[in-house]
Amino acid sequence: MTSSLPEQWWNQLSLPVISAPMFLISGPELVKECCLNGVIGSFPAPNARPIEVLDQWMGDINDTLIAAKDKEPGSKIAPWAMNMVVHRTYSRLEEELELVKKHQPPIVITSLGSPKHVVDVVHSYGGLVFSDVSSVDFAKKLRSQVWTD
Numbered sequence: 001m002t003s004s005l006p007e008q009w010w011n012q013l014s015l016p017v018i019s020a021p022m023f024l025i026s027g028p029e030l031v032k033e034c035c036l037n038g039v040i041g042s043f044p045a046p047n048a049r050p051i052e053v054l055d056q057w058m059g060d061i062n063d064t065l066i067a068a069k070d071k072e073p074g075s076k077i078a079p080w081a082m083n084m085v086v087h088r089t090y091s092r093l094e095e096e097l098e099l100v101k102k103h104q105p106p107i108v109i110t111s112l113g114s115p116k117h118v119v120d121v122v123h124s125y126g127g128l129v130f131s132d133v134s135s136v137d138f139a140k141k142l143r144s145q146v147w148t149d
């Protein structure tokens with residue numbers, strides 16, 4: 001996996017592992033502990049409700065990881081990831097995208113649809129998008145960039 005991550009992250013990882021986003025389970029405490037121990041931590045954005053809570057979680061994760069790096073610049077601190085539902089019926093997508101612009105998660109993992117609305121925003125600040133799909137057919141669709149919904 002490290003070969004698909006930017007080089008500056010390689011030595012920030014103790015293991016090339018993402019702690020998977022889990023609905024109703026993963027939150028900022030788990031994400032911070034993962035990252036502070038050199039494993040990519042992630043959480044599903046819908047776990048933070050209402051939207052104001054998402055703003056707080058993203059700010060808290062960034063503040064904690066930046067403070068830890070300032071305190072010990074040589075420590076391994078992995079980047080964090082936010083998992084976004086990108087299905088067209090998901091009502092909070094625009095509001096969550098505004099928070100992505102504000103807090104700039106280094107990695108966004110998209111689920112349940114085309115990542116097309118997310119990619120430009122995340123790439124604009126140098127972040128990465130991992131598009132999680134449930135079948136080989138969806139993966140092929142993404143690879144050929146024909147996903148239009």
Ligand SMILES: Cc1cc2nc3c(=O)[nH]c(=O)nc-3n(C[C@H](O)[C@H](O)[C@H](O)COP(=O)(O)O)c2cc1C
Nearest residue numbers: 019020021022023024025043044083109110111132
């Ligand atoms: C309790 C639970 C909740 C999950 N919730 C999400 C989720 O909200 N979003 C998501 O993209 N994947 C979710 N997943 C899937 C995981 O992110 C992961 O892809 C899956 O568990 C496969 O990895 P594993 O083989 O290491 O378990 C969930 C998995 C579990 C076990």
